[in-house]
Amino acid sequence: MNFDSDVVIGLEIHVELNTKSKLFCGCATAGSDTPNTRTCPVCLGHPGSKPVINEGAVDRILKLCKALECDVADALVFSRKSYFYPDMSKNFQITQFREPLGRGGTLRLSSDRQVGITRVHLEEDPAALVHPKGLAGSQYVLIDYNRAGNPLAEIVTQPQITSPKQAREFLNALMRILSYIGVFDSHAIIKADANVSIRESGYERVEIKNITGFKEIERALAHEVSRQRQVLRRGDSLVQETRSWDANRKTTAHMRTKETEDDYGYIFEPDLRVVEGMRARAKTINIPELPFQRAKRLVKEYELDAEDAHVMVSEQALADFFEELAERADPILSAQWLRRELLRVLNYADVPVSDSPITVDHLADVLSLLADKTISENTAQRLMELLIEEPFNVKEYVETEGLQQLSASDELKKYCQVAIENNPEAVKDFRSGKQKSLHYLVGQVMRATHGQAEPQKTRELLLKLLG
Amino acid sequence: MIREHAARVRAGEQSASEYVQRALARCEELDKQHSFFTVITREQAQAQAQHIDKQVRDGDDPGPLAGVLVSVKDNLCVQGVETTACSRILRGYQPQFSATAVQRLVNAGAVIIGKTSMDAFGFGTFNQNVGLGYQTPTNPLDASRVTGGSSGGSAAATQALNEFAHVSLAESTGGSIECPAAYCGVYGHCPTYGLVSRNGLISYANSLDKVGVLACNPADISLVMQVISGPDEQESTSLRASPQAGDVETVGVVSDAIAQAEPAVRDAFASFVKTLESKGYDIVDVELPVTSKYGVAAYYVLAMCEASTNLASLSGLRYGQEQSKKDISFNEYFTRVRSKHFNTESKRRIMLGTFARMAGYRDAYYKKCTQLRTHIIQEYEQAFEKVDILLSPTMPTSAPTVDQVRELSPAQMYAMDRLTVGPNLAGIPHASVPLKLPDGLFAGAMVMGWQLRDEQVLRFTEGCQ
Numbered sequence: 001m002n003f004d005s006d007v008v009i010g011l012e013i014h015v016e017l018n019t020k021s022k023l024f025c026g027c028a029t030a031g032s033d034t035p036n037t038r039t040c041p042v043c044l045g046h047p048g049s050k051p052v053i054n055e056g057a058v059d060r061i062l063k064l065c066k067a068l069e070c071d072v073a074d075a076l077v078f079s080r081k082s083y084f085y086p087d088m089s090k091n092f093q094i095t096q097f098r099e100p101l102g103r104g105g106t107l108r109l110s111s112d113r114q115v116g117i118t119r120v121h122l123e124e125d126p127a128a129l130v131h132p133k134g135l136a137g138s139q140y141v142l143i144d145y146n147r148a149g150n151p152l153a154e155i156v157t158q159p160q161i162t163s164p165k166q167a168r169e170f171l172n173a174l175m176r177i178l179s180y181i182g183v184f185d186s187h188a189i190i191k192a193d194a195n196v197s198i199r200e201s202g203y204e205r206v207e208i209k210n211i212t213g214f215k216e217i218e219r220a221l222a223h224e225v226s227r228q229r230q231v232l233r234r235g236d237s238l239v240q241e242t243r244s245w246d247a248n249r250k251t252t253a254h255m256r257t258k259e260t261e262d263d264y265g266y267i268f269e270p271d272l273r274v275v276e277g278m279r280a281r282a283k284t285i286n287i288p289e290l291p292f293q294r295a296k297r298l299v300k301e302y303e304l305d306a307e308d309a310h311v312m313v314s315e316q317a318l319a320d321f322f323e324e325l326a327e328r329a330d331p332i333l334s335a336q337w338l339r340r341e342l343l344r345v346l347n348y349a350d351v352p353v354s355d356s357p358i359t360v361d362h363l364a365d366v367l368s369l370l371a372d373k374t375i376s377e378n379t380a381q382r383l384m385e386l387l388i389e390e391p392f393n394v395k396e397y398v399e400t401e402g403l404q405q406l407s408a409s410d411e412l413k414k415y416c417q418v419a420i421e422n423n424p425e426a427v428k429d430f431r432s433g434k435q436k437s438l439h440y441l442v443g444q445v446m447r448a449t450h451g452q453a454e455p456q457k458t459r460e461l462l463l464k465l466l467g
Numbered sequence: 468m469i470r471e472h473a474a475r476v477r478a479g480e481q482s483a484s485e486y487v488q489r490a491l492a493r494c495e496e497l498d499k500q501h502s503f504f505t506v507i508t509r510e511q512a513q514a515q516a517q518h519i520d521k522q523v524r525d526g527d528d529p530g531p532l533a534g535v536l537v538s539v540k541d542n543l544c545v546q547g548v549e550t551t552a553c554s555r556i557l558r559g560y561q562p563q564f565s566a567t568a569v570q571r572l573v574n575a576g577a578v579i580i581g582k583t584s585m586d587a588f589g590f591g592t593f594n595q596n597v598g599l600g601y602q603t604p605t606n607p608l609d610a611s612r613v614t615g616g617s618s619g620g621s622a623a624a625t626q627a628l629n630e631f632a633h634v635s636l637a638e639s640t641g642g643s644i645e646c647p648a649a650y651c652g653v654y655g656h657c658p659t660y661g662l663v664s665r666n667g668l669i670s671y672a673n674s675l676d677k678v679g680v681l682a683c684n685p686a687d688i689s690l691v692m693q694v695i696s697g698p699d700e701q702e703s704t705s706l707r708a709s710p711q712a713g714d715v716e717t718v719g720v721v722s723d724a725i726a727q728a729e730p731a732v733r734d735a736f737a738s739f740v741k742t743l744e745s746k747g748y749d750i751v752d753v754e755l756p757v758t759s760k761y762g763v764a765a766y767y768v769l770a771m772c773e774a775s776t777n778l779a780s781l782s783g784l785r786y787g788q789e790q791s792k793k794d795i796s797f798n799e800y801f802t803r804v805r806s807k808h809f810n811t812e813s814k815r816r817i818m819l820g821t822f823a824r825m826a827g828y829r830d831a832y833y834k835k836c837t838q839l840r841t842h843i844i845q846e847y848e849q850a851f852e853k854v855d856i857l858l859s860p861t862m863p864t865s866a867p868t869v870d871q872v873r874e875l876s877p878a879q880m881y882a883m884d885r886l887t888v889g890p891n892l893a894g895i896p897h898a899s900v901p902l903k904l905p906d907g908l909f910a911g912a913m914v915m916g917w918q919l920r921d922e923q924v925l926r927f928t929e930g931c932q
Contacts, residue, residue: 044786046563046785048544048666048670050701050703052701086797090776090779140793265775266824267824270773273703
């Protein structure tokens with residue numbers, strides 16, 4: 001393979017699909033956290049038990065294949081991947097080996113950057129291993145089979161990611177897509193393995209396993225790139241090996257060399273049928289407009305700038321909010337206000353956009369009052385902070401509380417005069433040329449009026465009064 | 468016979484409990500001599516029988532198999548009853564659910580009298596490979612001879628309990644119903660693959676395993692098949708299609724199979740064919756060269772590959788035998804448990820089956836044999852375009868002695884399956900008809916039909932009585 005960049009990264013990502021029950025049995029994928037309470041003979045691998053495919057998992061993986069623009073295989077075929085490990089109920093995993101359901105896809109990061117997707121396939125999750133005293137300190141390991149048999153989508157990228165930062169970008173984009181198509185529980189964890197190589201070694205590939213959560217990805221990859229460079233600087237050479245990421249120690253450690261890689265002894269899974277007609281089935285599955293396409297459209301239709309559009313599509317609920325609001329208020333102002341103010345108060349209250357108590361109506365009112373200068377920006381911001389506590393009718397509230405900003409009124413003139421009287425030093429400084437002092441006086445008026453003074457008008461009045 | 472018995476029980480003419488008591492006494496007697504059973508389910512059988520009698524008293528219908536005695540091969544799960552596939556590694560294991568076929572029988576009023584002996588996991592042709600610590604069953608017709616396998620306990624019990632309304636639920640992967648049926652002089656039927664749910668069957672080779680029935684007459688088999696067949700939502704390879712009937716005009720006699728049988732078997736088979744001729748059937752010669760040459764190899768490679776994955780789950784964790792010393796690595800732990808409890812044949816098949824699917828060998832062995840299997844299936848399909856029924860001897864010999872079997876090398880043992888592997892690979896329905904030999908032993912005539920023509924095979928078999 002011919003590489004161009006300094007760093008070459010390929011990712012293998014595992015995502016838990018949000019089905020109600022497991023991939024091959026009826027056990028619940030969520031619920032009781034007491035260990036080994038969501039199990040049955042099938043997911044425990046009892047003698048005589050037989051797997052039955054969860055059709056909902058198949059629909060979800062087809063959705064994912066479509067969203068990643070994959071070629072869909074017409075037949076759904078599973079294999080047995082054999083290896084002995086305590087987290088394996090059957091000491092083989094039912095997965096897809098020769099015939100992944102999706103091949104040759106693409107994930108678009110921006111109009112000029114994309115990452116190829118080699119394959120997408122379906123497989124079952126092993127059990128969870130619990131080291132009671134941490135990886136190093138435990139004398140025994142506990143196994144919780146609640147997770148055993150959960151449906152996983154495995155996504156393998158082409159080695160086209162060129163930096164740890166881009167890897168994080170890629171994962172962000174992937175998670176957004178997963179969230180848009182609704183196959184992923186955003187509280188669930190993403191796991192990834194990575195292949196990392198650098199130019200200086202002639203692209204000798206090292207595999208990093210056991211990276212949990214997308215925040216760890218950038219860290220682990222940056223560490224590995226740095227480690228590889230150090231090895232070479234020392235005059236040693238790199239070997240093709242598998243290393244494990246330790247999130248506590250923030251290092252990778254050698255696991256095994258490629259030569260001693262497990263032979264998984266694949267055979268076709270004889271307890272499951274080959275199911276044909278996947279292509280036709282994929283055609284009947286609808287996927288929503290995806291983030292990349294939607295951002296493009298928002299730029300085109302609403303003349304947003306690319307960055308605002310990018311933020312709007314970061315969550316489907318936010319993009320929906322925006323488009324509804326943009327019918328009633330200026331789109332660019334809407335985008336800015338959503339980005340700066342709505343997200344601010346929602347994040348502070350730890351409420352997702354989809355659960356926002358502040359509605360499009362509320363925001364439309366706020367923006368209309370702002371647009372006709374009835375209220376100041378400060379007031380508008382405060383309204384947002386109040387709305388998140390308890391929703392109310394914005395226009396009525398402004399009226400009742402008298403929050404209209406003072407502009408061309410005698411009252412404002414009075415406040416200006418008071419400010420001038422009370423701040424002789426500032427007046428003197430201004431008269432001797434310090435423009436900043438005017439700003440200070442405006443600030444004093446704002447304070448005295450609890451932010452309701454219209455700043456522009458205040459400035460004009462002060463200038464007039466100061467001669 | 469079982470139909471009449473069930474009728475009497477339902478009519479209140481025969482107490483199920485009383486009948487079961489007698490049968491259990493006989494079972495216990497026989498078991499001391501011949502070791503057909505791994506477990507005699509005395510308490511459960513009595514409870515089931517009492518329940519049936521109560522239903523009859525209350526005016527409820529206990530079902531079409533009311534009071535019929537059923538023994539169950541030890542690789543079929545019976546809830547709450549020790550089920551081990553006759554292997555020490557599963558000693559003490561009590562399934563949390565019954566196999567679908569077992570449950571359907573119980574729902575129809577049958578009484579489970581016990582689990583029968585088998586070659587551990589089904590790995591054997593003579594039932595001489597019972598698990599470590601298990602007794603080897605002996606042929607009720609001649610105790611110096613083997614029962615055949617792997618459903619040896621089932622076949623032997625069927626012969627020995629022939630005065631009772633008894634059938635045995637068993638299983639075939641490469642001939643494990645037909646072989647012991649022939650050796651013990653009873654009828655055995657192996658249905659189309661997928662017709663009977665494999666849910667609750669401890670898998671040997673999942674693409675080859677079929678649940679079937681042994682009985683002293685074919686009408687009993689038909690009745691049981693009606694109860695146990697049919698789709699099962701919990702088992703993905705279970706068929707929705709129904710078995711078909713059909714007239715039989717032409718019978719194909721597999722000449723390359725006959726050539727491989729002993730003279731006594733050939734003679735008995737020839738007489739059998741003559742009686743069919745006199746009944747008006749058109750008899751033609753059929754050759755199955757691919758099956759004849761490659762059947763055993765294709766079967767064993769595929770079966771062992773699948774078996775080696777199935778047996779991987781037996782590692783001393785979650786169920787079955789465990790080891791108290793656990794302060795060692797997992798690799799060391801399961802190696803000890805497996806080495807200790809698997810018998811020699813199990814180890815042999817795990818090793819060969821693992822080897823044949825390793826990278827570098829998988830194409831030459833596993834993949835090649837899946838392709839061979841397709842050719843074998845096509846060979847049968849083409850044969851059935853010319854004939855309605857195929858016929859061959861079930862086994863090349865009658866039941867050998869224990870000593871004779873001891874002399875066989877593994878390869879020679881595997882070669883003894885050469886007449887039964889074909890229909891098993893093709894997933895076609897087949898039944899063994901007992902042919903009495905001059906020396907009092909039996910040979911078998913194997914009746915085969917195309918896929919799903921189970922009714923046709925059973926009707927024809929009934930006509931052979």
